[in-house]
Amino acid sequence: MQFDFDRHPDRRQVPGEKWGRYAGRDVLPLWVADMDFSAPPPVLEALRRRLDHGVFGYTDAPPSLAEAVVEGLRRDHDWHIQPEWLVWLPGVVTGFNLACRAVGEAGDSVFTATPVYPPFLTAPENSGRRLVSCALVERNGRWEWDRAAVEAAIEPRTRVFMLCNPHNPVGRAFDREELRWIADLAESRDLVVCSDEIHCGLVLDAARPHLPIAALDERIARRSITLMAPSKTWNIPALYCAFAVIPDAGLRRRYQREMRGIVPHVNVMGLVAAEAAYRHGGPWRAALLDYLRDNRERVLDAVATMPGLRTTRPEATYLAWIDCRDAGLDDPAAFFEAGGVGLSDGRAFGMPGFVRLNFGCSRATLDEALARMRRALTAR
Numbered sequence: 001m002q003f004d005f006d007r008h009p010d011r012r013q014v015p016g017e018k019w020g021r022y023a024g025r026d027v028l029p030l031w032v033a034d035m036d037f038s039a040p041p042p043v044l045e046a047l048r049r050r051l052d053h054g055v056f057g058y059t060d061a062p063p064s065l066a067e068a069v070v071e072g073l074r075r076d077h078d079w080h081i082q083p084e085w086l087v088w089l090p091g092v093v094t095g096f097n098l099a100c101r102a103v104g105e106a107g108d109s110v111f112t113a114t115p116v117y118p119p120f121l122t123a124p125e126n127s128g129r130r131l132v133s134c135a136l137v138e139r140n141g142r143w144e145w146d147r148a149a150v151e152a153a154i155e156p157r158t159r160v161f162m163l164c165n166p167h168n169p170v171g172r173a174f175d176r177e178e179l180r181w182i183a184d185l186a187e188s189r190d191l192v193v194c195s196d197e198i199h200c201g202l203v204l205d206a207a208r209p210h211l212p213i214a215a216l217d218e219r220i221a222r223r224s225i226t227l228m229a230p231s232k233t234w235n236i237p238a239l240y241c242a243f244a245v246i247p248d249a250g251l252r253r254r255y256q257r258e259m260r261g262i263v264p265h266v267n268v269m270g271l272v273a274a275e276a277a278y279r280h281g282g283p284w285r286a287a288l289l290d291y292l293r294d295n296r297e298r299v300l301d302a303v304a305t306m307p308g309l310r311t312t313r314p315e316a317t318y319l320a321w322i323d324c325r326d327a328g329l330d331d332p333a334a335f336f337e338a339g340g341v342g343l344s345d346g347r348a349f350g351m352p353g354f355v356r357l358n359f360g361c362s363r364a365t366l367d368e369a370l371a372r373m374r375r376a377l378t379a380r
């Protein structure tokens with residue numbers, strides 16, 4: 001089946017964060033993590049059918065959706081879960097904030113490594129927990145764990161290890177050995193691993209399939225909260241449907257207790273879209289990954305020609321994490337914005353001197369944005 005990712009609706013015709021930020025200005029938005037592409041045809045058809053019904057009463061996730069997710073995780077990630085492990089959520093950010101609340105008590109700490117998706121850095125404090133962190137390190141073009149630094153940062157009162165895998169923004173899909181090390185650390189330090197795997201459907205390298213940490217063995221499964229959603233893979237983030245997979249019944253109960261009276265049902269259209277995506281979104285996802293692989297090469301080739309900039313090869317996601325520290329720029333995001341390209345500022349991710357570029361857009365937009373970045377750097 002053919003999908004045309006070169007053409008997409010003009011996003012400026014509807015309200016939206018990504019293009020709305022620069023309304024009326026000639027700035028190409030390659031910042032917030034959604035893609036410019038229409039949702040997959042089977043998702044749109046399912047939404048139209050549901051819309052035509054015309055009644056939108058309170059709706060729980062139906063058993064057929066749980067079935068579609070269980071089957072999808074088995075098919076795509078060889079992860080075998082039970083339907084009763086699923087907890088439906090309106091978003092993954094809600095999900096990891098709940099994880100901070102559900103484990104330990106006020107004054108305990110939560111570990112995460114930087115750079116990382118910014119809401120990781122504020123979630124602990126939202127729940128009266130302290131954040132403890134250290135930095136990932138880049139070695140030979142690959143971002144890795146500084147294992148000694150992680151082991152030193154985790155303190156006796158650390159109760160949660162917040163993992164982002166595949167990783168936003170560095171694009172790593174962590175391998176079995178790295179995940180084994182984290183699982184062993186969780187066991188020896190008695191931590192719950194909250195693993196945000198929202199980007200699991202976006203692994204670009206066939207040689208590095210996504211491996212959920214909870215799939216390693218039963219011991220780590222018992223101390224895990226895995227967060228997933230169809231939102232990134234099938235580009236339906238504003239439909240707000242996500243889920244936690246919590247195999248341990250006690251941990252699941254504590255988690256659900258924190259939700260009471262606060263966390264709303266998932267929007268019915270989100271439920272419908274999610275089921276269609278997990279059941280019928282495979283061909284579109286395969287075509288998308290081909291398109292993103294080509295976009296990744298364009299980014300790598302272009303950045304290699306930009307004076308003072310370096311990047312690493314993302315194994316997953318549509319995000320490139322670009323090191324601007326040798327370019328002599330005080331504020332790289334502001335510099336590129338003035339040059340007509342809107343990128344995410346590394347400071348928000350806990351790593352100044354970097355920018356994040358979203359290549360989930362048409363080739364025409366991407367090529368023009370990369371040309372603008374190069375022009376801005378060479379025209380100084």
Ligand SMILES: Cc1ncc(COP(=O)(O)O)c(C=O)c1O
Binds near residue numbers: 092
């Ligand atoms: C790692 C990660 N987690 C969570 C989210 C957002 O999840 P949600 O919109 O479901 O709250 C994003 C969006 O960029 C993300 O990159």
